[in-house]
Amino acid sequence: QVQLVESGGGVVQPGKSVRLSCLASGFRFSNLGMHWVRQAPGKGLEWVAVVWFDGTQNSYADSARGRFTISRDNAKNTLYLDILRLRLDDTARYFCASGGSTSGRKAFDIWGRGTMLIVSS
């Protein structure tokens, strides 16, 4: 069935780096723009970044520009999010989501369950 499964979260120290992954199955991953969205504990949803279907274009929220890198490997049906120089306020559940079109500019119709990242010393 249509599925997105995130991984890579856990407890990481401030200043370190982390790579989050999102494995897609059950749909044509390589045709769709993909997003990362995060949600701090007890808070709302914050869009982080998008990458186009072929990986050639991406875009970031202002809060993510500079330390976050979104990428994808269509041969592996996998989306990535690299975060450098982790800060305490990066603590959140990170969801990947499909953007419904090649550029990801439609409603987010497929979501994973998320991976929890806790930044703590």
Added chain:
Amino acid sequence: EVVLTQSPGTLSLSPGERATLSCRASQAISRTFLGWYQQKPGHPPKLLIYEASTRATGVPDRFSGSGSGTDFTLTINSLDPDDFAVYFCQLYGSSPTFGPGTTVTVK
């Protein structure tokens, strides 16, 4: 940058009542890029409405969306016990953003 605000923050209603949730944009937006999501504790958001008024696949017809310009509304007719959750509006497109959410709780 478009900012979305939602009201009320919390809505306390009984099963069977109608819920009316508001989403206001800081500037006029195309209804083509306005969506609504439902989120329950421990679960990811679920797309309910896209293009302001089109129900996503499998969404019951008690959910309806309307609006244009800066003001949009999600209406839930005759609340089902399964509908008590948090609802977010979203501007998608080239620079997505979410509203802060409205929590619908049992009165």
